[in-house]
Amino acid sequence: MSEEVSPHRLRASDSDRERVLKVLREAASDGRIDLEEFDERCSVVQSARTLGELPAVTADLLPLEEQPLRLDHQPALGLFGSASRRGRWVAYPRDLVLALAGRVDVDMREALLMRNHHRMTVTAVLGRVEIDVPEGVEVRVNGWSFLGMRTTTARRSTLPDPPVLEIDGFSLFGVVRIRAPKKRRFPALRRRERRRGIGS
Secondary structure (H helix, E strand, O other): OOOOOOHHHOEOOHHHHHHHHHHHHHHHHOOOOOHHHHHHHHHHHHHOOEHHHOHHHHOOOOOHHHOOEEOOOOOEEEEOOEEEEOOEEEEOOOEEEEEEOOEEEEEOOOOEEOOOEEEEEEEEEOOEEEEEOOOOOEEEEOOEEEOOEEEEOOOOOOOOOOOEEEEEOEEEOOEEEEEOOOOOOOHHHOOOOOOOOOOO
16 A cells, blocks of 8 residues: 555545444443434444544544544553554554553554555563564564564465565563464364455
8 A cells, every 4th residue: 555645535444434333332322422413423434435534433432542443643652651552543654662661562453554564663671562463464573682572473474465564673671572363273164354454
């Protein structure tokens, strides 16, 4: 996907709309919005054609880190505490992940890549970064480590043109760990799911 294309202009999928609708149903059930507002917001979601039309619908219902769809470009920072990035979010080129005496969890299994070759700067100083990637992603871990560790359980992809996640940065008394799903013994027995994102 070309980096010149804004994620706000990308077409929304049924699963993207369903994520937002789920939040609206929960908000209506606990009284945060009434039935009239619920119907109005649902109409906006169901008529949405692009991703950019969806985030505003739930912006006042959940904190930023819990939003069903995130198009913002913000670093994931665990500064003397914890931070996470998960769900449906946009992985921009040169994303920054930093754990400074803290922990950061990044789940890329439903992330939307702006490029098939994604570079991410991941640094851990007296901290820990855990990154989950979907099956089929080729992971390349670069950078350096001093009295720390930078590891991955991802195997070389067998796809002809696999998505690539390239990790640079450094670890100083810290840990960076990239985790891939365990290889299935009988892959033919499990129905394969098609998902638009890093694993597609």
